[in-house]
Amino acid sequence: MVQQEIKRDDPLKRATDAVSEEDLEHMLLNIDDLPSELTGFEIEREGILDNTSMADHGFPGQTVESIGARGRITGYVREFAPEELETALDGDLITVGTVIHLFETDDGPSQWIDDIFLKEFLESVGNLNDNGHELIHAEQLELSGFYGKAASIFAIHEIPNGTLGSTIVDFSIGRLLGVTFAVTLGETQNLELAKGLALSLERQVVSVALGSTY
DSSP states (O other), rough: OOOOOOOOOOOOOHHHTTTTTHHHHSSSOOGSSSOGGTTTEEEEEEEEOOOOHHHHHSTTTHHHHHHHHHHEEEEEEEEEEEGGGGGOTTEEEEEEEEEEEEETTTHHHHIIIIIIIIIIHOTTTOOTTTTSOEEEEEEHHEEEEEEEEEEEEEEEEOOOOOOEEEEEEEEEEEEEEEEEEEEESSSOOOHHHHHHHHHHHHHHHHHTTTTTTO
């Protein structure tokens, strides 16, 4: 399926133009929206993801100013983890999450996917972060089926006490950028799960943008 950019006169594009910062948390998936394979997961963390937080936890070199220069306004994150996280074994999921970012224009999300998400991951292999995490592998995965631009990365990090495998999907709708991720102990890829979460998130984003009640 060939992905298409949203046309300037598209009603969904016009709907995302009207999205407010207060709408963002209602666009994210909640416990009841998770697939059956995530039964037993609970909300681990959620809240506003402003540009300061993005700079603090993003790729090295990102600053509040550089993120703002790309038109990012703010975002919201909601992460889930299993109730029995301390008993997780190699290959087990330890975190899944959904994020929504709001940009000033509808060009911002697609440019972010190319210039930040894909470029930074693929060019950062071998880099050691301040938290002791080293990115030892990153590859772009085949992805289709989304309304606008979308991309996926599988990344492997070595951490002080083991290895983490992260499968991440980014997609754009107007001036919104949706993100889902699935993280396991070890080097397990979870594209099917991350994509399924992303498609559910896309539907929720559309529902809220078009004015459905929360």
